[in-house]
Amino acid sequence: MQGSGVGVLDKYMALQKHLAGVSKGLTALELARLTGMDRGTVHRLLKAMMHWRQVEAEHGVYRLGGGCLLPASAYLTRxxxxxxxxxxxxxxxxxxxxxxxxxxxxxxxxxxxxxxxxxxxxxxxxxxxxxxxxxxxxxxxxxxxxxxxxxxxxxxxxxxxxxxxxxxxxxxxxxxxxxxxxxxxxxxxxxxxxxxxxxxxxxxxxxxxxxxxxxxxxxxxxxxxxxxxxxxxxxxxxxxxxxx
Structure with a gap:
């Protein structure tokens, strides 16, 4: 899919899409390989996503977090x-x-x-x-x-x-x-x-x-x-x- 032109948002959405596609979670290295981003960029984005509870981490494996439910619930309700x-x-x-x-x-x-x-x-x-x-x-x-x-x-x-x-x-x-x-x-x-x-x-x-x-x-x-x-x-x- 073509990007929006807003680089950081496109990168965030790329990480979110890949994490949404698996239930077992992914490591930062796996996300870097899947998205083509360097690991440093992936780590910085994941840190920000964890701050906003968009992502949870356990033993180096990242999964979508509970914060994702808020916009999803609002969308489904309306x-x-x-x-x-x-x-x-x-x-x-x-x-x-x-x-x-x-x-x-x-x-x-x-x-x-x-x-x-x-x-x-x-x-x-x-x-x-x-x-x-x-x-x-x-x-x-x-x-x-x-x-x-x-x-x-x-x-x-x-x-x-x-x-x-x-x-x-x-x-x-x-x-x-x-x-x-x-x-x-x-x-x-x-x-x-x-x-x-x-x-x-x-x-x-x-x-x-x-x-x-x-x-x-x-x-x-x-x-x-x-x-x-x-x-x-x-x-x-x-x-x-x-x-x-």
Whole structure:
């Protein structure tokens, strides 16, 4: 991604992005190699980030700190998509009823997808809920492909780069052929199938997606299923309230 022209801010954002991409944390040397900065610059930035609780350190390993929650929480609180989508996710959860499944609201952030809301049925095993990540590469998950397939090709290439776009292009064609539905099987967890649909105004690029992921649900996660129709109506209802 092209820098903003404000060097210190670009460097801070580069460190933050790499730290956000791993749960185990990174050393200053690893961050220097990943960003191309010298270690002295990395250490100075990390020291400042620790002062503002943007970063925590333990035994020379750096992770994002609790201070990152403040702007993230403020953003989510005012995000219309999350507020409007909430009753629709509850309704889908009720439709799924006693099946082990999770309903999520997905938001694109650059070349990543962040799940900003998740609801699960009582039949869903706790380890499935606890172990499932809430951030994925946009081209490697069901909701991401549902969104990416709505982008003009130039925008999609700019988002993920030419190499990743060429790899995911056949999957995007499948989404188009399925009328906008995206499917995944055992991508994030063995045995977990998923179906996603974009939230968009008309033919514009999607601003988000709803995704249903469940165990042993291949039979109902199909374009012809009643659950797929419920999912499509939910996304349409959200879009209508968002855009009028």
């Amino acid at each position: 995000l219309p998509l999350r507020r409007i989508a909430l009753p629709y996710t509850i309704d889908l959860q009720n439709v799924i009823a006693d099946r082990p499944a999770i309903v999520s609201v997905a938001l694109p952030v650059g070349d990543q997808i962040v799940l900003i809301e998740r609801m699960w049925t009582a039949a869903t095993p706790f380890n499935v809920v606890a172990d499932l990540d809430d951030k994925f590469a946009i081209d490697s998950c069901t909701s991401g492909r549902a969104i990416l397939a709505t982008y003009p090709e130039a925008q999609a290439r700019q988002t993920v780069g030419d190499e990743r776009y060429e790899r995911v292009r056949p999957r995007l064609l499948e989404v188009a052929q399925a009328g906008g539905y995206s499917f995944g099987h055992s991508e994030q967890r063995k045995g977990l199938s998923s179906m996603g649909y974009p939230i968009r105004r008309g033919q514009d690029a999607a601003v988000g997606a709803l995704v249903i992921a469940g165990l042993e649900m291949d039979a109902v996660l199909q374009v012809s299923s009643s659950l797929a129709r419920h999912l499509q109506r939910a996304c349409g209802g959200i879009a209508e309230q968002l855009f009028g």
